[in-house]
Amino acid sequence: xxxxxxxxxxxxxxxxxxxxxxxxxxxxxxxxxxxxxxxxxxxxxxxxxxxxxxxxxxxxxxxxxxxxxxxxxxxxxxxxxxxxxxxxxxxxxxxxxxxxxxxxxxxxxxxxxxxxxxxxxxxxxxxxxxxxxxxxxxxxxxxxxxxxxxxxxxxxxxxxxxxxxxxxxxxxxxxxxxxxxxxxxxxxxxxxxxxxxxxxxxxxxxxxxxxxxxxxxxxxxxxxxxxxxxxxxxxxxxxxxxxxxxxxxxxxxxxxxxxxxxxxxxxxxxxxxxxxxxxxxxxxxxxxxxxxxxxxxxxxxxxxxxxxxxxxxxxxxxxxxxxxxxxxxxxxxxxxxxxxxxxxxxxxxxxxxxxxxxxxxxxxxxxxxxxxxxxxxxxxxxxxxxxxxxxxxxxxxxxxxxxxxxxxxxxxxxxxxxxxxxxxxxxxxxxxxxxxxxxxxxxxxxxxxxxxxxxxxxxxxxxxxxxxxxxxxxxxxxxxxxxxxxxxxxxxxxxxxxxxxx
Numbered sequence: 001x002x003x004x005x006x007x008x009x010x011x012x013x014x015x016x017x018x019x020x021x022x023x024x025x026x027x028x029x030x031x032x033x034x035x036x037x038x039x040x041x042x043x044x045x046x047x048x049x050x051x052x053x054x055x056x057x058x059x060x061x062x063x064x065x066x067x068x069x070x071x072x073x074x075x076x077x078x079x080x081x082x083x084x085x086x087x088x089x090x091x092x093x094x095x096x097x098x099x100x101x102x103x104x105x106x107x108x109x110x111x112x113x114x115x116x117x118x119x120x121x122x123x124x125x126x127x128x129x130x131x132x133x134x135x136x137x138x139x140x141x142x143x144x145x146x147x148x149x150x151x152x153x154x155x156x157x158x159x160x161x162x163x164x165x166x167x168x169x170x171x172x173x174x175x176x177x178x179x180x181x182x183x184x185x186x187x188x189x190x191x192x193x194x195x196x197x198x199x200x201x202x203x204x205x206x207x208x209x210x211x212x213x214x215x216x217x218x219x220x221x222x223x224x225x226x227x228x229x230x231x232x233x234x235x236x237x238x239x240x241x242x243x244x245x246x247x248x249x250x251x252x253x254x255x256x257x258x259x260x261x262x263x264x265x266x267x268x269x270x271x272x273x274x275x276x277x278x279x280x281x282x283x284x285x286x287x288x289x290x291x292x293x294x295x296x297x298x299x300x301x302x303x304x305x306x307x308x309x310x311x312x313x314x315x316x317x318x319x320x321x322x323x324x325x326x327x328x329x330x331x332x333x334x335x336x337x338x339x340x341x342x343x344x345x346x347x348x349x350x351x352x353x354x355x356x357x358x359x360x361x362x363x364x365x366x367x368x369x370x371x372x373x374x375x376x377x378x379x380x381x382x383x384x385x386x387x388x389x390x391x392x393x394x395x396x397x398x399x400x401x402x403x404x405x406x407x408x409x410x411x412x413x414x415x416x417x418x419x420x421x422x423x424x425x426x427x428x429x430x431x432x433x434x435x436x437x438x439x440x441x442x443x444x445x446x447x448x449x450x451x452x453x454x455x456x457x458x459x460x461x462x463x464x465x466x467x468x469x470x471x472x473x474x475x476x477x478x479x480x481x482x483x484x485x486x487x488x489x490x491x492x493x494x495x496x497x498x499x500x501x502x
Contacts, residue, residue, distance in 0.1 A: 075106065076113055140171060160227065176229070230265035346375060346376075349384075410453040449496060462477075
């Protein structure tokens with residue numbers, strides 16, 4: 001352009017961008033020296049690969065020629081590291097091994113690098129057993145240091161959770177048990193439980209050293225979230241004497257909420273609730289109650305019921321029975337918990353009855369809530385009964401089945417009718433069978449006999465513990481007995497006629 005000619009805004013912008021590119025190129029040339037051109041070629045090739053322009057064979061062959069010589073320079077660069085990740089992903093085992101050999105002395109520094117950590121993760125992700133073992137062995141002796149580093153801790157967590165076998169997991173956690181444990185352990189006795197059992201005189205020393213290692217970790221949110229740390233905490237609580245256990249609970253009470261999302265971490269939280277003082281338990285539960293409410297409400301309603309919990313889980317819960325801080329008996333504790341949780345559960349059922357009744361998973365919860373909740377059950381029962389307050393058309397209307405014909409809905413009606421016996425034994429006044437008959441009416445109920453599932457609901461009403469309900473339904477069905485007798489190939493109607501003849 002002419003020197004005296006004024007440039008437009010677009011031309012000035014292009015000039016600025018070009019100067020930036022030139023400056024960046026000259027800086028990279030100075031930093032990367034002989035590797036600059038190789039890395040540049042690799043980046044261009046990577047761009048082609050991302051657009052799927054070549055076959056798989058062509059990808060791997062060309063990448064091998066361009067990348068291997070520049071691995072060390074590429075691993076820490078924010079742009080070139082992506083080329084290296086792509087190479088590791090699509091190369092064969094021999095080529096990945098070559099990359100590892102180039103980088104093995106820098107694995108720790110790469111793990112702490114904002115960009116380099118992705119290279120280490122790719123080696124773990126796509127490497128064979130031998131390569132994964134070689135990478136994990138590079139962490140030995142540096143686990144505590146890596147756990148305190150934001151970037152490196154994610155690599156340790158991935159290796160421990162997704163790639164390590166049992167022996168490698170034990171190696172990764174060994175550093176967190178202290179020096180006494182390291183001296184006492186052997187190939188045969190390689191867990192804390194076994195070491196303590198064979199060296200009972202070393203228990204206090206091991207526990208004190210573990211406490212010194214674990215307490216600072218509990219103060220860092222980034223560290224306390226890792227499942228590797230949770231495993232060591234759980235081992236501590238399973239072996240620690242009462243004094244050290246109480247001190248540890250006090251020191252980690254604010255961090256328990258960050259541990260409850262993993263298998264081992266949840267058991268650590270349970271130990272804190274079992275063995276902590278009332279003050280500690282209150283703080284911990286207040287912090288985490290909103291997170292655990294949905295998953296624990298079945299335990300409030302039906303504690304340790306095999307219908308909701310596996311036998312293995314029930315055995316774990318039994319470990320907290322009879323702890324030193326539980327001054328109330330089980331019945332009193334359950335009653336107080338139900339008094340707190342019942343109002344919001346009943347309100348939720350009233351507002352969401354339609355969605356819950358036709359969902360296979362939540363339909364079971366309806367009967368559980370109404371069987372165990374304290375307070376006035378009538379509004380919730382009426383909300384459920386109102387869902388059936390319409391004439392039944394076989395096959396539904398516009399694809400929507402009547403509740404008495406719905407796979408989940410008809411079971412809800414049956415369960416609630418049959419559950420009236422339990423309510424009567426518990427001294428409660430509400431009866432779902434009576435509310436259902438009063439809400440729907442026997443005239444509409446006659447249409448339920450047209451379908452198999454509806455007939456089974458009517459059978460439940462005929463066998464209701466409320467004799468007045470059974471009598472009303474029976475009287476209404478007698479008027480259509482001849483019509484029912486003419487229906488064939490319907491097992492529900494056959495059973496219904498048998499109940500009418502009783």
